Structure formats: structure tokens, C-alpha cells
Amino acid sequence: MSADTLTKARLAERVHDSVGLSKKESAEIIDDVFDLMRGALLHDEKLKITGFGNWIVRDKAARRGRNPQTNDSIIIARRRVLSFKPSPVLRVALNAKE
């Protein structure tokens, strides 16, 4: 993992530094935040975070696909996928800085 990857451990450090909670509590809270987000998505809810983006669970119907290596025709089963749409704030932030 490279040094510029943000992980839960680093997020906990940021919460510890900025909010002033203990390191242990900060780590637990970060876990709780993502657990709540995961719970909402598993209950078929949209997750809408102002200033960051929206996640939505989509149902994909089964379809006939092809293994690109063997060229065999296969059935791709019905499945659920999670799509993320960045908010305008995030899009602008990524493109404003050079």
C-alpha cells in the first residue's frame, strides 16, 4: 500500500487530531460510520452525502455475455451492483487544482 492511500486507520488519526477523541474511540467511530453506510445500502436505501456523492444499489438483469479470452458464450447472472455518482462539489474539487 502506498503512502498516499487513505485508510480507516488514517481517518481515525484525523478524527483523533481534529475532534480530540481518544485513538481507540476514533477508530471505533470510523468503523461505525462505514457500518451505518453499509447498513443503509443493504436495506436498499440510497446513500446521499451532500458535498461528496450518492451511492445507489441497482439491479442488473441476467444477460448473455462472452468470455473475452476463450470467446465462450456465458450467462451473466442477475446481480446487484453499487454505483457511485460524485457530487458537483467533488467533481469541481478534483478539477480545480493543478
Place this chain on the structure above:
Amino acid sequence: MTRAELVDELARRRAIHREVAESIVDELFRAMLETLQEGGRVEIRGFGSFKVREYGGYTGRNPKTGQEIAVAPKRLPVFKISRTLHEQLNQDI
């Protein structure tokens, strides 16, 4: 679930003040945004990861008028769901 609902549920679950929960949620998404802005990756085990993808500019066309327009290069965040969350999402189908 909205950002405000996430704050409320976090405050309830941790038995902390709403203002504290709010500053935690703010700090978390600020850190994620800043990391992506600097071109870094975000990797949350059990949830998913984000990276930035660069798209080159191209000449597009207004489909109504046919007029040519230059589309500038851009950077977009890409989210990839974690394997465990994908499996949880699909376990009953």
C-alpha cells in the same frame, strides 16, 4: 440515508452529542475529498475504494445542432465496491 441521518444515527449509536458526530462526519468526507484532490487513493476495507481517473479532452458534437464543441480533459473519482460488500449485496439472489 442522507448526511444528516448518518450524523443522527452515529450520535445515537455512540451516545455522543450531535455536534460531535457532525464534526466527525465532516472531517471524514473532507479527508477523503482532499486525498482524491491530491491524486491519492482511498481504501476502506469492507466498503470499497476510490481512485481518480483522468479523461483526455475530445471534440464532441451538440446532438441537436450538430455544432462541434471542445470537451476539456477532466478528472473523475471512480468507486469500486469491496468484495465482501458485493457478496453481502448479492447473497439472497
